[in-house]
Amino acid sequence: MSLLEVEHLRIWEGRTGDVLVPDSSFRLSKGQCLAIVGESGSGKSLTCKALMRLNRPFIRQSGRVALYGIDLATLSAKEMRPYRGKRMCMIMQNGMRAFDPSRPVGAYLLEVLSLHYDWSRSEMIASLSTAMISVGLQEPSAVMGRYPHELSGGMLQRVMIALAIVLEPDVIIADEPTTALDAVTQYEVVERFVQLRGRIGSAILFVSHDLGVVRRIADDMLVMKNGVIVERGKTSDILADASHPYSRYLVSSKDALRNHYLQLMGGTDVAEG
Numbered sequence: 214m215s216l217l218e219v220e221h222l223r224i225w226e227g228r229t230g231d232v233l234v235p236d237s238s239f240r241l242s243k244g245q246c247l248a249i250v251g252e253s254g255s256g257k258s259l260t261c262k263a264l265m266r267l268n269r270p271f272i273r274q275s276g277r278v279a280l281y282g283i284d285l286a287t288l289s290a291k292e293m294r295p296y297r298g299k300r301m302c303m304i305m306q307n308g309m310r311a312f313d314p315s316r317p318v319g320a321y322l323l324e325v326l327s328l329h330y331d332w333s334r335s336e337m338i339a340s341l342s343t344a345m346i347s348v349g350l351q352e353p354s355a356v357m358g359r360y361p362h363e364l365s366g367g368m369l370q371r372v373m374i375a376l377a378i379v380l381e382p383d384v385i386i387a388d389e390p391t392t393a394l395d396a397v398t399q400y401e402v403v404e405r406f407v408q409l410r411g412r413i414g415s416a417i418l419f420v421s422h423d424l425g426v427v428r429r430i431a432d433d434m435l436v437m438k439n440g441v442i443v444e445r446g447k448t449s450d451i452l453a454d455a456s457h458p459y460s461r462y463l464v465s466s467k468d469a470l471r472n473h474y475l476q477l478m479g480g481t482d483v484a485e486g
């Protein structure tokens with residue numbers, strides 16, 4: 214049995230009836246990293262949010278999303294609570310929307326941790342601080358004291374990644390978690406994901422524009438275009454020899470980025486391309 218099974222996921226705009234994702238199916242097994250790539254507007258974020266039922270109310274969905282064989286649609290809001298955070302944790306593309314604007318980010322982080330762990334306040338702060346430093350947030354207590362609007366998008370993303378590191382979720386859904394970061398921080402953050410996966414075996418659904426990052430982290434990938442999965446397979450196979458013209462286009466147009474990233478990685482096969 215797969216850890217996460219998505220079958221015939223359909224997503225549409227409830228008011229207009231516009232179909233945004235007609236029929237997607239994929240699986241994620243324990244410890245696997247599956248990337249979703251595709252140009253802007255192809256339905257990657259809608260798909261991620263649908264898995265956790267985090268789309269806005271007028272965005273409707275049908276199909277089966279099952280974690281450990283349990284169809285999440287059958288759970289009440291209360292029953293869903295332990296699934297969000299500890300079992301499935303999402304790093305949203307737009308960090309600002311993930312936080313409560315009326316409170317400092319630290320208050321939110323401590324509340325989430327207290328739902329899942331029986332730790333004292335100082336234990337929670339210590340764990341968060343270590344995780345924040347590991348993703349390049351040098352002054353954890355200052356960051357925790359800030360309101361979301363006082364932090365940049367990249368900092369908020371890193372705060373979410375730090376929270377995921379502490380939560381050690383079974384499934385991490387990371388929606389373009391490195392796009393707002395500079396190249397060096399991006400490298401560090403990707404390494405944290407790789408480590409997290411190695412250490413606790415989290416499965417990762419990783420949305421990215423950057424095929425260099427995808428190649429580093431993902432075993433398998435899905436290519437989306439206009440809401441449809443047009444190609445799927447092993448990352449190495451698709452990057453070496455994509456069969457769909459759109460994947461071939463993506464692979465060729467991202468060569469420059471990939472080489473740049475590989476240089477940062479210490480020069481492994483920079484000569485290629």
Ligand SMILES: Nc1ncnc2c1ncn2[C@@H]1O[C@H](COP(=O)(O)OP(=O)(O)O)[C@@H](O)[C@H]1O
Nearest residue numbers: 226233252253254255256257258259260269272
């Ligand atoms: N709240 C919304 N209401 C209506 N359409 C939306 C909404 N959010 C996204 N869409 C549409 O769905 C498509 C996919 O969006 P999204 O999943 O955000 O793309 P991606 O993450 O791949 O860039 C886009 O064409 C977008 O216009």
Ligand SMILES: [Mg+2]
Nearest residue numbers: 257258259306
């Ligand atoms: Mg998106």
